[in-house]
Amino acid sequence: MPSFRSFGPAAATRLALIMACVMAATTVRAAADDITVFAAASLKTAMDTIAADWTAATGLTAAVSLGGSSELARQIQQGAPADVFVSANPEWMDLLEADGLVVSGSRFDLLGNRLVLIAHDRDAAPVDIAPGFDLAGLLGEDRLAMAMVDAVPAGIYGKAALTGLGVWDAVAPHVAQASNVRAALAYVAAGEAPFGIVYATDAVAEDRVSVVGTFPETSHPAIVYPAAALTTGDSSLAADFLTYLRGDAARDVFLQQGFTVLTSKTAGRN
Structure with a gap:
């Protein structure tokens, strides 16, 4: 059973607070x-x-x-x-x-959308995303930012892609899950994680990250x-x-x- 790394000992508490704030913001309609x-x-x-x-x-x-x-x-x-x-x-x-x-x-x-691998380093080398590619070796001891892999669509698609490419088991211990895809993007943009998996459109919205690879559309269900x-x-x-x-x-x-x-x-x- 793979374990997922968090962004610190208080990650669960921070996530609960974020969710509470989201709930408060979305359950009250301004007149x-x-x-x-x-x-x-x-x-x-x-x-x-x-x-x-x-x-x-x-x-x-x-x-x-x-x-x-x-x-x-x-x-x-x-x-x-x-x-x-x-x-x-x-x-x-x-x-x-x-x-x-x-x-x-x-x-x-x-x-529709595409799934991409992003890096905090603007000069990061391109990554050939193909079956069996060594993403775990690329990460070393570092983390891979993803949206929640069993609940949030970007995370679900990302996990499916990594599984389809045969690298999920090796990468899973390095995954740091965020509450949504924009939070995962923010972690990479801030340098808290050197790499992340987000939608191509998210990468366009953030000039502090670079796209180093695009996942084959055949590696995951169509993003709709x-x-x-x-x-x-x-x-x-x-x-x-x-x-x-x-x-x-x-x-x-x-x-x-x-x-x-x-x-x-x-x-x-x-």
């Missing part, structure tokens, strides 16, 4: 916000721009709550007031749909971001916002951030 969107942390840069553009175009405000898809899905299950959910993988949306929390017919696949309206919210406004996400303005933002856009204005249920 001035017209719509609340729960979105995967990897969407931060794009959603910040899209929310501002939505306000400029409609005069309505969108509060975007970001976090690991698993944590956001659990908050929705517990009654958090949200109108729209954009997950970083289908499974957490499947769970909410099974619970009757997704508006029928509103779900569609919005985006489904979006849907939630039965806990305002279905009319949610439908309008989802239409905006399928429009040209949002498409341009997603493409600039390196996402693959999987949908169009006429897209329906996936």
Whole structure:
């Protein structure tokens, strides 16, 4: 049974505090916000721009709550007031749909992404990511930052890729898990871990890291971001916002951030 290294003896306490803060921030809807969107942390840069553009175009405000898809899905299950959910993988949306929390017919696949290996050293040599590659040797006694490998989509995809390439068992003792993919990115950017596994779009958003390799798409399940309206919210406004996400303005933002856009204005249920 592999053990996972943390970022210090108080890591569990810090993680609990982070989760508590996320819960507090996402369970209270500000009166001035017209719509609340729960979105995967990897969407931060794009959603910040899209929310501002939505306000400029409609005069309505969108509060975007970001976090690991698993944590956001659990908050929705517990009654958090949200109108729209954009997950970083289908499974957490499947769970909410099974619970009757997704508006029928509103779900569609919005985006795709790639998985990359990043380094804190801007001059780090490229890594040939292939079956059996010696990632453990590259790490030495150092750590590999990843999102939580059994809960957060980026971590799940990363573990699947390393397993598919036959190197997971050797790398697992070096893995330091973060609460979400942007937290893993931050650890590498700050030099707390020399390497990490994140989405390609996360690497674009952080100039203190370099991409040293891209994981073969065949090494892990396809990275898909489904979006849907939630039965806990305002279905009319949610439908309008989802239409905006399928429009040209949002498409341009997603493409600039390196996402693959999987949908169009006429897209329906996936």
